[in-house]
Amino acid sequence: MTGNEQGRSVFEALLALALIAAVVMLAVERFSSSANSLKETALAIELGNLRRAVVHHAMLEKKLPETLAELVTGNIEIPSPDFQGEHKIIVVGRFAVAASVDKEGRPLDPFGSAYGYEPATGRVWSSTPEYGNW
Secondary structure (H helix, E strand, C coil), X not given: CCHHHHHHHHHHHHHHHHHHHHHHHHHHHHHHHHHHHHHHHHHHHHHHHHHHHHHHHHHHHCCCCCCHHHHHHCEEEXXXXXXXXXXXXXXXXXXXXXXXXXXXXXXXXXXXCXXXXXXXXXXXXECCHHHCCC
């Protein structure tokens, strides 16, 4: 093997290494983009669920919840004591189920931020900066 052949082998190895690095970078970028897209979908679903839970709470309790933690920890009991009739529908459970909560019991969005809530109006939003207007 001459010196020229050895140099070419090193060059080929470096070229192969550079190509592998480029492919790995593309794969990481795609994975990151895919994970973010999944979190956005989960956020849209959870916001819808929390907003519906606020409405259900207001309908059943005749008032908006004070906090979102109240929705995650408080129970629904239907029928209410004044419900009468031959066919009773009984539902017992939570107004909302959160995938994760902080130490105060507030639900967290898929990005790890607490949801914002305005008790006077029942407005719910994500406190993750890019998604505050969702």
